[in-house]
Amino acid sequence: MRLQPPPGRPRSALLATALVGLLAVAPAAAFAETPSPAPAASPAATPDPAATAGATATPEAAPTPVPSPGTTAEPAGPTPSSTPSATSTPSATTPTTAGRAPAQRAAAGARALTLRVTSSGSPVAGRFYQDIGRYAFSGNATGLAAGTTITVHRRAAAGKTWTQVAAASLVDDAFSARLPVTSMGRFVFVATTGGAPGSGDELASAAVTVEVADATTSLDEPAARVDALKKPALTGSIVPARAGVEVHLDVKVGSRWRHQATATTNAAGKFRVAFGHRVGTLARYTLRATTHAPNRDRWDVSGSRTLTRVAVLNAVVTRTTAAEVAKTWRKGCPVGRSKLSTITMNYYGRDKTMHRGVLIIRTDLVPEIRRAFGDGLDARFPLAKMDNPNVYGGNDPKQMAANNTSGFNCRKVVGNPYAQSPHSYGTAIDITPVQNPYRDSKGKWWPSNGKSYIDRSPLRFGMLGASSPVTKQLKKDGFFWGGLWNPGRDYQHFEYRR
Structure with a gap:
């Protein structure tokens, strides 16, 4: 409101009195607080003129905020814990950020x-x-x-x-x-x-x-089918490539994985390991490769691979050496050693797994023997043994008792010392003697441990009959089966007659 002069007092006197009062008060206010120089106000921080009427300092510009995570820009400076309100008015007892020393503000901005x-x-x-x-x-x-x-x-x-x-x-x-x-x-x-x-x-x-x-362990795809008696080499690699890493080859047994073999990587990160689990067993196997993680207790696992061990004859024919007939050939035998061949081949055992044996036969009969034993293998006809007769010193009763399948042996007929055996010519073979015993001309059965197989009906595991695959194939190729002799019987014996 407007002040009115008291009655009777001139306006000039009132102005003089007010001026004297102001001069008396002004020095005291300046002594109480000397405001710091005010920085230039940022346009973004310019306060409302109506709200700051009569203020003696202008507030600082608002600081640049810290960038949010994920940005690539460096932070421009710290974010103060409290920002002055654009509407607040500084007082003599509450200094604003504008009151900080210039050195302090510079240090804060350089963080x-x-x-x-x-x-x-x-x-x-x-x-x-x-x-x-x-x-x-x-x-x-x-x-x-x-x-x-x-x-x-x-x-x-x-x-x-x-x-x-x-x-x-x-x-x-x-x-x-x-x-x-x-x-x-x-x-x-x-x-x-x-x-x-x-x-x-x-x-x-x-x-x-x-x-x-990703650090990976890989196992290459192996051959789907392998000879049951082989130890196939499995290969693989790791990423990143490095030398000296231990790789485990695991095989699945039931529902669990079991460590089977170990290999070490080369500088290119590659490894090679032989699969030797249950050699000879006819089965399908699931495999994997694993490496231990260096930084924690876990194993890096490759994809699984499958491999099947199968029955194959894999017959290898070589010339018979003097050492191979050291106990079964001598001068005067009806066939020379040079006309004999040694067949090394796989066979299905009475234990239902695969084995490898040798059979010595006259060279020109090799194809017939391979066909017959191949058919027998396909039909899973079991053989107990297929050792070189040298193992038994050429003694036929001993190898019969051992249930050994054999071919060439320069000897007399068992039970008839006056007759030369067809085996002396390399044209005869005996198969699983225990399950297929021999009765000599005097009625004696050989071997003695084969007497339980004299009764041929029904045919049991490993017993030969007229319809057995081996019998049929050998008959087709010109061999006579001793099981048809009468009154004698020689169920184990086959001899070539063409």
């Missing part, structure tokens, strides 16, 4: 933090692989006190949740830390002065994105 992430212990320089090597964190800081704790946080590139993974203290404005690499994928790392990025007033580095590749 910065950097982060570098490199690979340590990786087989490939500059690359990261799951469960191999380490992340090497390092960085520098300015405007921070020595000993300040720097924390490193991580999140998945497509995720939002941060996890603290390392911490270190500032020494000479630098920090460093390490972390084992475990998971594969794409990750983002940020260093802060405490707390997850964006959670408060922490100072944060620029984000660093890292790609962690």
